[in-house]
Amino acid sequence: xxxxxxxxxxxxxxxxxxxxxxxxxxxxxxxxxxxxxxxxxxxxxxxxxxxxxxxxxxxxxxxxxxxxxxxxxxxxxxxxxxxxxxxxxxxxxxxxxxxxxxxxxxxxxxxxxxxxxxxxxxxxxxxxxxxxxxxxxxxxxxxxxxxxxxxxxxxxxxxxxxxxxxxxxxxxxxxxxxxxxxxxxxxxxxxxxxxxxxxxxxxxxxxxxxxxxxxxxxxxxxxxxxxxxxxxxxxxxxxxxxxxxxxxxxxxxxxxxxxxxxxxxxxxxxxxxxxxxxxxxxxxxxxxxxxxxxxxxxxxxxxxxxxxxxxxxxxxxxx
Amino acid sequence: xxxxxxxxxxxxxxxxxxxxxxxxxxxxxxxxxxxxxxxxxxxxxxxxxxxxxxxxxxxxxxxxxxxxxxxxxxxxxxxxxxxxxxxxxxxxxxxxxxxxxxxxxxxxxxxxxxxxxxxxxxxxxxxxxxxxxxxxxxxxxxxxxxxxxxxxxxxxxxxxxxxxxxxxxxxxxxxxxxxxxxxxxxxxxxxxxxxxxxxxxxxxxxxxxxxxxxxxxxxxxxxxxxxxxxxxxxxxxxxxxxxxxxxxxxxxxxxxxxxxxxxxxxxxxxxxxxxxxxxxxxxxxxxxxxxxxxxxxxxxxxxxxxxxxxxxxxxx
Amino acid sequence: xxxxxxxxxxxxxxxxxxxxxxxxxxxxxxxxxxxxxxxxxxxxxxxxxxxxxxxxxxxxxxxxxxxxxxxxxxxxxxxxxxxxxxxxxxxxxxxxxxxxxxxxxxxxxxxxxxxxxxxxxxxxxxxxxxxxxxxxxxxxxxxxxxxxxxxxxxxxxxxxxxxxxxxxxxxxxxxxxxxxxxxxxxxxxxxxxxxxxxxxxxxxxxxxxxxxxxxxxxxxxxxxxxxxxxxxxxxxxxxxxxxxxxxxxxxxxxxxxxxxxxxxxxxxxxxxxx
Numbered sequence: 001x002x003x004x005x006x007x008x009x010x011x012x013x014x015x016x017x018x019x020x021x022x023x024x025x026x027x028x029x030x031x032x033x034x035x036x037x038x039x040x041x042x043x044x045x046x047x048x049x050x051x052x053x054x055x056x057x058x059x060x061x062x063x064x065x066x067x068x069x070x071x072x073x074x075x076x077x078x079x080x081x082x083x084x085x086x087x088x089x090x091x092x093x094x095x096x097x098x099x100x101x102x103x104x105x106x107x108x109x110x111x112x113x114x115x116x117x118x119x120x121x122x123x124x125x126x127x128x129x130x131x132x133x134x135x136x137x138x139x140x141x142x143x144x145x146x147x148x149x150x151x152x153x154x155x156x157x158x159x160x161x162x163x164x165x166x167x168x169x170x171x172x173x174x175x176x177x178x179x180x181x182x183x184x185x186x187x188x189x190x191x192x193x194x195x196x197x198x199x200x201x202x203x204x205x206x207x208x209x210x211x212x213x214x215x216x217x218x219x220x221x222x223x224x225x226x227x228x229x230x231x232x233x234x235x236x237x238x239x240x241x242x243x244x245x246x247x248x249x250x251x252x253x254x255x256x257x258x259x260x261x262x263x264x265x266x267x268x269x270x271x272x273x274x275x276x277x278x279x280x281x282x283x284x285x286x287x288x289x290x291x292x293x294x295x296x297x298x299x300x301x302x303x304x305x306x307x308x309x310x311x312x313x314x315x316x317x318x319x
Numbered sequence: 320x321x322x323x324x325x326x327x328x329x330x331x332x333x334x335x336x337x338x339x340x341x342x343x344x345x346x347x348x349x350x351x352x353x354x355x356x357x358x359x360x361x362x363x364x365x366x367x368x369x370x371x372x373x374x375x376x377x378x379x380x381x382x383x384x385x386x387x388x389x390x391x392x393x394x395x396x397x398x399x400x401x402x403x404x405x406x407x408x409x410x411x412x413x414x415x416x417x418x419x420x421x422x423x424x425x426x427x428x429x430x431x432x433x434x435x436x437x438x439x440x441x442x443x444x445x446x447x448x449x450x451x452x453x454x455x456x457x458x459x460x461x462x463x464x465x466x467x468x469x470x471x472x473x474x475x476x477x478x479x480x481x482x483x484x485x486x487x488x489x490x491x492x493x494x495x496x497x498x499x500x501x502x503x504x505x506x507x508x509x510x511x512x513x514x515x516x517x518x519x520x521x522x523x524x525x526x527x528x529x530x531x532x533x534x535x536x537x538x539x540x541x542x543x544x545x546x547x548x549x550x551x552x553x554x555x556x557x558x559x560x561x562x563x564x565x566x567x568x569x570x571x572x573x574x575x576x577x578x579x580x581x582x583x584x585x586x587x588x589x590x591x592x593x594x595x596x597x598x599x600x601x602x603x604x605x606x607x608x609x610x611x612x613x614x615x616x617x618x619x620x621x622x623x624x625x626x627x628x629x630x631x632x633x634x635x
Numbered sequence: 636x637x638x639x640x641x642x643x644x645x646x647x648x649x650x651x652x653x654x655x656x657x658x659x660x661x662x663x664x665x666x667x668x669x670x671x672x673x674x675x676x677x678x679x680x681x682x683x684x685x686x687x688x689x690x691x692x693x694x695x696x697x698x699x700x701x702x703x704x705x706x707x708x709x710x711x712x713x714x715x716x717x718x719x720x721x722x723x724x725x726x727x728x729x730x731x732x733x734x735x736x737x738x739x740x741x742x743x744x745x746x747x748x749x750x751x752x753x754x755x756x757x758x759x760x761x762x763x764x765x766x767x768x769x770x771x772x773x774x775x776x777x778x779x780x781x782x783x784x785x786x787x788x789x790x791x792x793x794x795x796x797x798x799x800x801x802x803x804x805x806x807x808x809x810x811x812x813x814x815x816x817x818x819x820x821x822x823x824x825x826x827x828x829x830x831x832x833x834x835x836x837x838x839x840x841x842x843x844x845x846x847x848x849x850x851x852x853x854x855x856x857x858x859x860x861x862x863x864x865x866x867x868x869x870x871x872x873x874x875x876x877x878x879x880x881x882x883x884x885x886x887x888x889x890x891x892x893x894x895x896x897x898x899x900x901x902x903x904x905x906x907x908x909x
Contacts, residue, residue: 028500029435078803081785138615143586143611165819274698277702299445570685
């Protein structure tokens with residue numbers, strides 16, 4: 001048996017090798033920066049170019065505009081019109097509505113299921129639940145959108161007698177299905193990593209399994225559960241295909257949750273094909289992309305900070 | 320003063336549990352949540368199976384679409400998806416693996432660099448998929464592709480500065496980078512220290528250890544990451560909508576700057592823009608079924624490899 | 636060895652320049668089925684030409700023509716002033732070929748009792764002035780508006796001709812293709828939609844009257860051909876400059892009797908009146 005011997009190699013190779021690896025490692029960092037730079041770059045004419053500002057300026061996109069002299073000022077998204085209108089508020093509202101419906105639907109189900117799986121389930125049940133969640137996670141969003149468009153919309157309309165077949169409730173529920181696995185996985189992980197000493201202590205004091213969970217495990221796992229919820233929310237804000245196919249895409253400002261709505265991401269997906277490069281509409285779409293990027297960036301960062309704070313409070317840890 | 324002891328005895332600590340039954344209500348509530356989730360998954364899967372099973376046949380999988388998508392098969396979409404995904408893996412997995420190796424071997428967990436890279440990875444994972452599509456359009460096609468056309472090739476008509484399978488693949492590689500990094504890191508963490516120590520003891524340099532020992536040991540984990548990336552990439556539509564996917568191509572993509580048909584994109588266009596939704600419904604369902612089976616199979620293989628690594632490691 | 640293999644495989648994948656005889660047709664969703672059929676038929680008899688068809692809406696086709704991303708643009712409307720200006724600044728000489736005639740049909744659910752509409756009523760419906768079917772003599776139910784996304788030539792044409800340039804009601808649901816509109820109306824008793832005439836079996840067409848006292852005209856091929864249907868329109872191909880080479884051969888074929896046969900089979904009306 002020959003011993004595993006290493007031939008002595010030059011220092012140069014070592015150095016180059018390490019630098020090569022390091023360069024690759026910064027890829028993720030560079031990517032994030034590049035994404036921001038290039039998307040924002042295509043949106044800058046909104047702030048710098050006078051021609052573009054006649055159509056779409058920051059002011060025009062945020063506040064109600066008086067488009068016709070005899071009608072009241074309103075928000076309106078109609079980019080393909082003799083007088084193009086670029087109010088972003090209807091799109092914002094649509095995005096928020098979709099995300100809220102998704103969270104209201106997904107969070108209770110996912111957290112409930114995670115509690116059951118971590119605290120009550122027998123080993124056999126756990127072996128069923130885990131693949132189910134992984135299966136759900138593996139469904140591509142376009143398939144969920146397809147399901148919502150063809151099956152769920154008809155079901156909801158029949159059961160609830162809705163006026164609009166494609167509406168934000170339809171999209172929100174399908175969106176919820178997409179984020180259940182995210183919340184479940186993180187929440188379950190958090191509960192499983194609570195040290196057994198805490199559970200044993202509670203048991204020793206006479207608690208039944210639910211009391212153990214409620215008084216010991218849940219408070220300790222709260223940072224993790226919160227992180228899962230935040231991650232899910234971020235995903236719901238950015239999701240494109242499901243809302244594109246299932247929400248009806250009407251850019252209206254309404255408080256109702258069964259009206260049709262248009263989200264920021266679906267707007268980009270629906271309209272990017274038809275813009276001439278360099279037109280005002282093109283700039284606005286990239287501006288929406290920048291807004292989406294910053295939004296999710298802030299949510300992610302915020303989630304991490306919340307996580308740190310809660311961890312210190314509940315677990316006394318610093319990492 | 321003496322009452323201290325009596326007070327403590329008469330007021331026992333708060334954390335004492337009153338006997339309360341077995342906590343059946345929370346148990347059944349959370350069980351209901353599980354059942355609802357399982358039921359919804361079952362409805363989706365059964366619906367797709369019901370609608371699509373009748374369409375699946377060898378002809379469906381091997382022939383191109385005919386007669387305005389009302390007949391024929393989806394072979395070009397399957398081919399396009401496979402080609403796309405292979406390109407994505409070739410370009411993305413090495414970068415992800417090297418990133419994980421750098422984070423694990425060359426830096427300490429608390430250093431500034433590590434935290435910066437980790438934040439970048441976390442945020443990359445959270446970027447909406449349509450923003451990746453915008454980036455693909457603005458950077459890969461508009462900047463790099465256009466740049467190649469004007470500076471290297473000096474042509475007027477776009478050759479590289481237009482939607483192409485290579486740009487779509489690069490965009491997807493970026494999107495799935497975090498998946499690869501996380502899987503590889505998991506694999507690296509599982510390598511026992513003794514192996515690395517033995518290698519150093521025999522005189523190997525860090526680079527040699529990485530190339531000869533660490534990466535081969537981590538290979539199954541890297542595979543898992545690649546497979547999870549494939550499964551994610553095959554399903555994403557928003558990033559490829561503007562970077563190369565097409566609805567109907569009478570040819571298969573051969574060159575790197577060709578456009579391509581793709582399963583997920585096909586599902587999207589057929590659901591929303593197909594010429595006659597009722598007539599194309601069977602093919603639509605069939606395509607969805609093929610896409611689902613593909614993704615599930617990939618996930619299943621990844622899970623199998625992962626459990627095999629874990630069992631093998633224990634025996635070692 | 637590995638290096639040699641990778642080098643060879645990279646070389647194999649390099650672009651082979653523009654493929655011999657490759658034509659891209661991009662644009663109108665209304666025309667996408669027609670274009671596909673034309674392409675299929677043409678390629679049967681001209682094996683060395685490859686025609687690639689994609690939809691995306693007339694506006695995206697025009698944008699692609701201006702951006703230089705397609706050779707032929709299929710469009711169900713004419714260029715806007717803004718687009719003509721942009722084309723001029725980018726040095727694109729737009730050449731127009733009328734390929735077929737089409738009408739915009741108004742879709743109603745099969746159980747909808749309304750038989751016909753005037754152009755004025757149509758305008759009021761889509762600008763939110765008439766919101767309930769009972770105002771048209773139907774049941775007391777809200778009118779649900781379905782339309783196209785703003786990248787569609789049909790959207791723009793309808794807006795110009797029927798709405799007189801006014802904006803659509805905000806609650807009109809934009810759908811990405813004619814088929815989606817048909818599907819939506821077919822599943823919605825209260826729905827109304829618009830789109831090309833060659834599309835539907837699952838919904839009813841509404842007859843159109845120019846005004847209250849005129850005759851009701853149904854959207855069929857005969858009425859479009861002699862222009863008695865009030866909402867008829869032309870379907871175009873736009874090119875950059877005069878067509879040459881394989882493109883010219885293809886365009887000539889499309890306008891020939893062989894091409895017209897495909898147009899008729901697809902449910903549209905050929906350009907030359909019979």
